[in-house]
Amino acid sequence: MHSDVLRAINVQINSEFSAWYQYLAMAAFCEREKFTGAARWLKAQSVEEYQHGMKLFDFVLARNGVVELTAIQQPEREFESFGEVFESALRQEQAVTEQINSLYELAFKSKGFIEMTELQWFLTEQVEEEKSAREWVARFRLVGDDPGSLLDLDRELGQRATPPAAAGGKV
Numbered sequence: 001m002h003s004d005v006l007r008a009i010n011v012q013i014n015s016e017f018s019a020w021y022q023y024l025a026m027a028a029f030c031e032r033e034k035f036t037g038a039a040r041w042l043k044a045q046s047v048e049e050y051q052h053g054m055k056l057f058d059f060v061l062a063r064n065g066v067v068e069l070t071a072i073q074q075p076e077r078e079f080e081s082f083g084e085v086f087e088s089a090l091r092q093e094q095a096v097t098e099q100i101n102s103l104y105e106l107a108f109k110s111k112g113f114i115e116m117t118e119l120q121w122f123l124t125e126q127v128e129e130e131k132s133a134r135e136w137v138a139r140f141r142l143v144g145d146d147p148g149s150l151l152d153l154d155r156e157l158g159q160r161a162t163p164p165a166a167a168g169g170k171v
């Protein structure tokens with residue numbers, strides 16, 4: 001694998017694990033505030049991010065590359081509102097999409113066809129991740145501070161299915 005591409009994939013592994021940690025912090029905030037449906041949704045999302053990190057981790061090893069795990073930055077732990085949690089999630093997903101786009105461009109320029117194939121899964125996944133976050137943001141903006149409507153949203157968020165358990169990622 002081209003060394004620049006390998007370095008960039010290692011950076012992306014860190015981003016995915018950072019997203020895992022950030023969603024976990026959001027889940028902790030929501031659960032502390034007894035917004036338990038949202039906490040369940042966010043825990044499920046954190047498991048997905050962990051799986052994204054592991055998918056790249058396994059890919060690098062399968063390509064006989066060196067995985068370089070680096071420090072995960074401390075996540076935001078306090079939020080002004082439940083709506084702000086999801087606004088923040090959307091910003092995070094948009095940032096990840098930009099990162100994957102840049103990574104794909106780098107793989108393309110380096111003629112890393114195998115890496116491009118792997119990254120295509122992530123590009124498609126980002127469409128869904130952004131769409132989902134954008135829809136929740138729109139609904140939080142719509143209900144504003146109305147307690148009854150917020151509880152309805154919480155109930156609906158709590159219906160999210162738990163992803164298949166990953167090692168260490170049970171929800």
Ligand code: FEO
Nearest residue numbers: 016049052096129
């Ligand atoms: Fe792994 Fe939500 O991007």
